[in-house]
Amino acid sequence: MSGRTLRDVRAQRVAVGRGADAITLNVRVGAHSGPPVLLLHGHPQTHLMWHRVWPSLAPHFTLIAPDLRGYGDSGKPAGAVDHSTYSKRVMAADLVALMASLGHHRFLVVAHDRGARVAHRLALDDPDRVRAMVLLDIAPTLAMYEQTSDAFARAYWHWFFLIQPAPLPEALIGLNGALYVRSLLGGRHAGLAPFPADVLAEYERCASDPATVHAICEDYRASAGIDLAHDRDDRAAGRRLRVPLRVLWGQHGVIAQCFDVLHEWRRVAESVDGRALECGHYLAEEAPDALCADILPFLATHTR
Numbered sequence: 001m002s003g004r005t006l007r008d009v010r011a012q013r014v015a016v017g018r019g020a021d022a023i024t025l026n027v028r029v030g031a032h033s034g035p036p037v038l039l040l041h042g043h044p045q046t047h048l049m050w051h052r053v054w055p056s057l058a059p060h061f062t063l064i065a066p067d068l069r070g071y072g073d074s075g076k077p078a079g080a081v082d083h084s085t086y087s088k089r090v091m092a093a094d095l096v097a098l099m100a101s102l103g104h105h106r107f108l109v110v111a112h113d114r115g116a117r118v119a120h121r122l123a124l125d126d127p128d129r130v131r132a133m134v135l136l137d138i139a140p141t142l143a144m145y146e147q148t149s150d151a152f153a154r155a156y157w158h159w160f161f162l163i164q165p166a167p168l169p170e171a172l173i174g175l176n177g178a179l180y181v182r183s184l185l186g187g188r189h190a191g192l193a194p195f196p197a198d199v200l201a202e203y204e205r206c207a208s209d210p211a212t213v214h215a216i217c218e219d220y221r222a223s224a225g226i227d228l229a230h231d232r233d234d235r236a237a238g239r240r241l242r243v244p245l246r247v248l249w250g251q252h253g254v255i256a257q258c259f260d261v262l263h264e265w266r267r268v269a270e271s272v273d274g275r276a277l278e279c280g281h282y283l284a285e286e287a288p289d290a291l292c293a294d295i296l297p298f299l300a301t302h303t304r
Contacts, residue, residue: 006054006065016097021090025098026073030063035303036104038095039065042113043216044181044207046072048199049112052288064102068115069094070215072206079218086218087226092122096129105129108299112136112284114219123243124234132244132302134295136283139259140268141223142231147259155254158184162220170213177207189252189280240270246298247274248291253281
């Protein structure tokens, strides 16, 4: 791999939004002048999850890797009664504002896990902003809740734990945030092997902050409530993703075992293709070379 590492790029704080939705996002912006690519991380991670793919993508694109609202070193507003502060609609609006503030009104998106759910909403609400999109190891949120099975519920137990009313999950995670992170990351296909000590320490640091823990719970509470309402509104209105979409998932992950990934995305998107990679849930950290080999041609095609 060539190019500067993610750690070489100085993090900066960018204020976005207005009024009650105003927030400051922590973000790293690559130095290359190529087409902009927004990189969105998953849970319980930060933008540092892209550290293994950054050197391969950076020579070709201007990479923008923020911490999502509530995660990492981005702002962490208190949740609302209806959890709308952490709706995917609001989180997506943060990112549209971020990209506009950096001078990028149209861009590519590569997103994993929670970030992929934000990206899905972004491309539905602001389709003209997105040239093309890559989503990693998720099925649509509505499909996953409606098709919850015993196997899925056992493997994705945190989906049902984190949505419990405050302050129960916040208090329990607060007893040992590092244990929570290690249990989630280490309980997947590859264990803790894909996570270097310094990156794992960052994930643990963030999960030891009570404000982050509350924000994470609110993110999941929103997904089980207001986000599903938005998704059902889209379905009733016949709104579908119009942007070119590539979906990739881990062959050894829960998503592959519990869902027909391409079928579910074809139910909600006009133009979608994809495949499984030889890894588990954390594609960018478990299989960075295979991931880059797959997405580089796709991204290049949609910058012409």
